[in-house]
Amino acid sequence: MCGREKAKVTKCLFPVAGLGTRFLPVTKEIAKEMLPLVNRPIISYGVEEALASGCSDIIMITGRAKRSIEDYFDRSFELEQLLKARGKDELHDMVVGISNLAEILYVRQREPLGLGHAVLCGEPFCRGEYFGVVLPDDVFVGDVPVMSQLIDVHDRLGGTVVALERVPRGDVSRYGIVRSEVVEGGIHRILDMVEKPSVDEAPGEYAIMGRYVLSPSVFPLLAERRLGAGGEIQLTDALRRLAETEPVWGVVYQGRRFDCGTQKGWLAANVQLALEDPDLRKVVLDVVKASQ
Template sequence: MRLFDILLKYKGGMSMSGVRKCIFPVAGLGTRFLPVTKEIPKEMLPLIDRPIIHYGVDEAVASGCSQIIFITGRGKRALEDYFDRSYELEQLLKERNKEDLYRLITSISTLADFAYVRQPEPLGLGHAILCAEPFCNEPFGVILTDDVMISDKPVLKQLIDVREKFGGSVIALERVPHEETERYGIVDATPYSDNVYRINDLVEKPKKEKAPSDFAIMGRYVLSPSIFSHIRNISMGEGGEYQLTDALKSLAQEEPIWGVVYEGERLDCGTKVSWFRSTIRRGLQDPELKDVALEILRDENIIK
């Protein structure tokens, strides 16, 4: 593996959490959103008042993580700029006495310590996580930003708590319609405690007749650093990529992997349709926007 374009930006203090680091694989090209993603990273698409990526970083920080590692690719400079200082904008806001906006903008760059690592080739989620190996010699989180999680207790923190109680690695689970199993990684799992399951096996995007259950892996993980050796030893899988699911399947033979049926609401932002639906749902949850959304629906004779 060859790493390059590593840029460290130290911006915060150390966390006392058992999981201090969180990886964000964001090197994807976002082809489902073309042409807008020709120049704008899909992670920077807005969900009401902030880009999608900001929700994930907020979740990681609220879960106790103080170090954020972005696995990036070409065309992701806007993402790096967003989490950096913007001195010209800050100065303008101060001159115009917009103190609330000034504090909001300056707070973004101090959310955590940020590091950026280039993924040289689009070789899959497993390979993207392997690119972060030099940074992670301890358990770490992984957040996939296509899913924005809305919950009282951050979903990543729910996984961290299970890790601290039982050890091993932990993945987020959600029950999905059986006919949709080929869209997800699916687990074979045994109930263990409350909403916690012991993972026996994992299958990447199985046909419904071959799916071992209807528990799908969602985009939150807490992983042992042992995962890196298993990623290096797997073969290239579906789509010519190194699948994290295959590495987890191997890891499960060495140490326990737990699945947590998380508590919260998932806003899928991975496609134009799901992003639009999530935007409407999020808008209806916003006191300032709900009446506007309902007014538009009435004007279009969609509701009375």
């Protein structure tokens, strides 16, 4: 398995142009990715993960009502000066630090044509290079960043790498499901995949979760603009075809995943992470106790 084509991964795409309809009406004008997850917005968890994994360039694929994401990672001179004048040096340094996290570029996805189309919008920034993709709705917590786990496999084996999780059979219609063979502990060679199949059509029980290291060869496949599930350009469909000519690996990631793409998942993540914060645990428990 060694000796495959490989290259250093330094760029990471964040498709964040979705309308966030599951969170309406709050997402009518506020980006879903800016909803708070305990003490910072959802988007920051993915950005910090990418940076901790060695990615230096962050590319946001944005849409309407996503200006708040740009503002969050930009300088806020008025706020910085106010905090400095009031002697709040720790808060000042934190605010400045957010704007200095990374080199962040923005490009608009002008049509809501699906995840595959969003990735295609990033081609001018990643042409000819392997690159990461983070879907910020999936927040991962663990000792080793999930993106780093994927990059490690890419560095060793080359090729495209995706994060995998075994899901209940009844949930397969929510994900891209793969057919694969285990090549070593936690690493699969992906042979086939189907986007949101029915239970009867699912080729397996391992689902692709929101982390990818992609070959630039995926761009010509996406550029054909073939429509898949939901009438959208599906990344899974392009990867299925890519696997016919290049290795596509799946990594059963180590860590915990919080699905912040639904109200129930987002609320559960806030409660769980707050319970793990020494300063917030008592607050949550007191509220629960008082409501009983």
